[in-house]
Amino acid sequence: MGMLAFFKKKAIFAQKNISNIMAKTEKKKAKNDGYDFSKTDYMFWYETMLLQRRFEEKAGQMYHKQKIRGFCHLYIGQEASASGAVSALRKGDKWITAYRDHGQPLALGTSPNALMAELYAKSTGVSKGKGGSMHLFDKEVGFMGGHGIVGGQVPLGAGIAFAEKYQGTGNVCICYMGDGAVRQGALHEAFNMAMLWKLPVIFVIENNGYAMGTSVERTSNVTELYTLGESYDMPSEKVDAMKVEEVHLAVSRAAERARADEGPTLLEFRTYRYRGHSMSDAAKYRTKDEVEHYKTLDSIESVKNTILEKKYATEADLEALEAKIMQIVEESVEFAENSPYPDPSEAYKDVYVQADYPYTTD
Amino acid sequence: MAREIEFREALREAMREEMTRDSRVFLMGEEVAQYDGAYKVSKGLLAEFGEKRIIDTPIAELGFAGIGVGAAMNGLRPIIEFMTFNFSLVAIDQVINSAAKMMSMSGGQYSVPIVFRGPTGNAGMLSSQHSQNFENWFANTSGLKVVVPSNPYDAKGLLKTAIRDEDPVIFMESELMYGDKGEVPEEEYLIPIGVADIKRAGTDITIVSFGKMMKTALTAADELAKEGISAEVIDLRSVRPIDYQAIVNSVKKTNRLVVVEEAWPLAAISSEITYHVQKYAFDYLDAPVHRVNSLDLPLPYAPTLIEAILPNVKRTLEAAKAVLYK
Ligand SMILES: Cc1ncc(C[n+]2csc(CCOP(=O)(O)OP(=O)(O)O)c2C)c(N)n1
Ligand SMILES: [Mg+2]
Numbered sequence: 026m027g028m029l030a031f032f033k034k035k036a037i038f039a040q041k042n043i044s045n046i047m048a049k050t051e052k053k054k055a056k057n058d059g060y061d062f063s064k065t066d067y068m069f070w071y072e073t074m075l076l077q078r079r080f081e082e083k084a085g086q087m088y089h090k091q092k093i094r095g096f097c098h099l100y101i102g103q104e105a106s107a108s109g110a111v112s113a114l115r116k117g118d119k120w121i122t123a124y125r126d127h128g129q130p131l132a133l134g135t136s137p138n139a140l141m142a143e144l145y146a147k148s149t150g151v152s153k154g155k156g157g158s159m160h161l162f163d164k165e166v167g168f169m170g171g172h173g174i175v176g177g178q179v180p181l182g183a184g185i186a187f188a189e190k191y192q193g194t195g196n197v198c199i200c201y202m203g204d205g206a207v208r209q210g211a212l213h214e215a216f217n218m219a220m221l222w223k224l225p226v227i228f229v230i231e232n233n234g235y236a237m238g239t240s241v242e243r244t245s246n247v248t249e250l251y252t253l254g255e256s257y258d259m260p261s262e263k264v265d266a267m268k269v270e271e272v273h274l275a276v277s278r279a280a281e282r283a284r285a286d287e288g289p290t291l292l293e294f295r296t297y298r299y300r301g302h303s304m305s306d307a308a309k310y311r312t313k314d315e316v317e318h319y320k321t322l323d324s325i326e327s328v329k330n331t332i333l334e335k336k337y338a339t340e341a342d343l344e345a346l347e348a349k350i351m352q353i354v355e356e357s358v359e360f361a362e363n364s365p366y367p368d369p370s371e372a373y374k375d376v377y378v379q380a381d382y383p384y385t386t387d
Numbered sequence: 388m389a390r391e392i393e394f395r396e397a398l399r400e401a402m403r404e405e406m407t408r409d410s411r412v413f414l415m416g417e418e419v420a421q422y423d424g425a426y427k428v429s430k431g432l433l434a435e436f437g438e439k440r441i442i443d444t445p446i447a448e449l450g451f452a453g454i455g456v457g458a459a460m461n462g463l464r465p466i467i468e469f470m471t472f473n474f475s476l477v478a479i480d481q482v483i484n485s486a487a488k489m490m491s492m493s494g495g496q497y498s499v500p501i502v503f504r505g506p507t508g509n510a511g512m513l514s515s516q517h518s519q520n521f522e523n524w525f526a527n528t529s530g531l532k533v534v535v536p537s538n539p540y541d542a543k544g545l546l547k548t549a550i551r552d553e554d555p556v557i558f559m560e561s562e563l564m565y566g567d568k569g570e571v572p573e574e575e576y577l578i579p580i581g582v583a584d585i586k587r588a589g590t591d592i593t594i595v596s597f598g599k600m601m602k603t604a605l606t607a608a609d610e611l612a613k614e615g616i617s618a619e620v621i622d623l624r625s626v627r628p629i630d631y632q633a634i635v636n637s638v639k640k641t642n643r644l645v646v647v648e649e650a651w652p653l654a655a656i657s658s659e660i661t662y663h664v665q666k667y668a669f670d671y672l673d674a675p676v677h678r679v680n681s682l683d684l685p686l687p688y689a690p691t692l693i694e695a696i697l698p699n700v701k702r703t704l705e706a707a708k709a710v711l712y713k
Contacts, residue, residue, distance in 0.1 A: 094512040094690075095512035095513045095688060146512065146689040146690060148689075154688060155515075156514055157514045157687075157689075173516035173517055174474065174476075176477075205446045208445035209446060210449045210450060210477075211477075237417070237425070238421060238422035239417070239418065239422070239445070243421075310422065366691040369692065369695035371692060372682060384682075385653045386652075387652060387677075
């Protein structure tokens with residue numbers, strides 16, 4: 026219950042501008058020096074975050090070459106939110122998020138080939154070319170999608186957790202959403218029931234400051250988003266998600282609670298997307314300085330520095346690792362390029378489980 | 388004097404003119420103000436009318452749709468923009484259970500003069516949650532009117548009428564049409580809701596469509612003309628009410644009918660029209676009515692599947708040939 030006491034003590038001032046955020050981050054940094062993570066942890070984070078970054082940079086390029094179409098939302102800048110959670114959870118746990126969904130499956134170990142092929146709309150993609158960027162799914166690693174209707178995945182996450190509890194698995198569900206999604210009514214209904222029924226779910230708000238062009242401040246008087254959980258007595262906490270260590274620690278705590286049958290936790294990840302909302306966003310709603318500021322907090326850079334400082338690897342080792350990642354990414358593009366589009370005969374497949382469903386065909 | 392303007396500009400002009408004319412009209416929705424609209428329909432309106440009347444909302448469709456209905460019950464004339472109608476499903480309770488029912492359940496005491504507008508239908512490779520047509524869903528509900536314009540001229544005249552309408556109007560546009568250009572007069576004009584428009588006169592076959600699919604219908608008519616077949620193309624412009632008479636009149640002349648519609652086939656507008664025509668023009672039909680709808684499937688991301696599923700000119704021509712026994 027120490028946690029609850031902590032939430033009651035939440036800061037009551039509204040933190041409304043960048044300089045405040047900067048000051049906060051400075052403070053955290055000093056405190057964070059005492060982390061106690063292993064070489065394995067750091068190397069895992071570095072590798073999976075760099076894979077996300079390079080994969081998405083490539084995806085961005087391929088989008089501009091019109092190899093990838095539709096809506097494509099890059100996670101660049103937010104990688105720690107995925108990698109820090111993967112290291113904190115275990116096999117059997119379930120994952121669900123919105124349409125900004127490339128990061129989690131990459132960090133979970135989904136085949137980059139199958140992911141790139143999906144972005145390319147190819148039949149070898151994770152969702153057979155039917156979902157695209159917004160609808161990545163990988164049952165193998167417990168990744169339950171990529172959802173396109175803002176907030177739609179929030180009740181789903183609670184429901185997935187309900188099933189785990191019902192079946193007594195001890196698994197948890199981690200359910201991501203954006204800062205914009207918290208204004209959806211369904212979220213409040215789901216939060217209430219998740220708490221009432223003590224569902225093993227970790228709700229994560231990835232607060233990257235904006236929902237498309239709308240800053241958090243312009244959507245509500247409540248801008249400390251973690252406080253939304255408090256209306257339901259849900260343990261809630263703000264996390265500096267530019268720090269993968271903080272993400273790991275917070276998700277570990279939440280998972281422990283969930284597995285102890287103590288119910289949901291709400292984590293507000295303070296993070297930032299370096300790119301636009303999707304591929305066609307001039308991003309006039311924010312300043313270059315703001316973007317540059319967050320780049321100085323880059324989670325990949327800071328993990329890299331830690332690795333070098335602690336001598337977990339040499340510059341040369343990391344260069345070799347990066348080369349390996351670049352090769353994986355190149356291979357994924359090659360794989361996607363060489364894969365076929367789904368055959369038109371695929372159209373009537375995967376809509377119903379019932380194989381002979383009688384469609385209306387005129 | 389007519390000039391060529393984009394579909395989005397025509398909509399903007401309609402809103403601007405009506406807002407200038409009537410201080411009760413306001414626009415509310417996601418990204419409509421500071422961002423100038425997700426598809427730039429409301430570009431410049433914030434600068435012109437200010438924050439009181441051009442209002443950005445959180446992503447809270449159910450809430451702001453209901454706020455719109457309440458405001459309409461109490462003397463205002465809201466225009467509620469859905470970023471796309473896919474997201475209107477989050478708000479559909481307020482549209483169906485509140486807006487559409489208010490007059491009836493209050494015994495005529497409370498009307499709801501509101502417009503819900505935004506894009507409908509597929510818009511390229513966006514996969515199944517973002518590629519849906521609910522024209523027939525809304526059209527099924529008594530208490531609503533449902534307008535689906537096909538060109539800038541109609542869009543402007545119909546939107547102005549919709550804003551002045553005393554009843555709730557669902558106004559469905561298309562992401563793929565916002566850049567379409569068309570002639571629109573400088574002078575003010577209104578187009579009544581519920582009156583179909585013969586976009587192309589013909590004698591051999593009637594093709595009925597609405598919204599974005601009108602392009603498919605008209606292109607198919609061009610192709611048929613090359614083969615000496617004269618197609619009459621009717622643009623419904625609204626699917627509630629439906630101008631049944633215009634369809635029946637045309638079928639009585641051509642004796643053959645094809646309906647082209649983007650929505651799924653089961654319980655579609657095409658089903659409704661087909662029912663009506665078999666009942667009121669049975670003796671005039673020289674062939675069964677055919678229709679071209681999307682296949683009975685969610686629209687996936689891959690282009691090969693989209694090509695297989697969406698209505699297109701080829702399928703329209705096949706349907707036309709079938710009813711012409713060619
Ligand atoms: C119900 C609904 N309304 C509107 C949209 C259109 N839309 C897509 S993403 C988005 C912004 C969401 O922002 P946020 O939740 O902060 O997530 P982020 O994109 O920052 O990851 C909007 C309005 C949608 N997909 N679903
Ligand atoms: Mg956001």
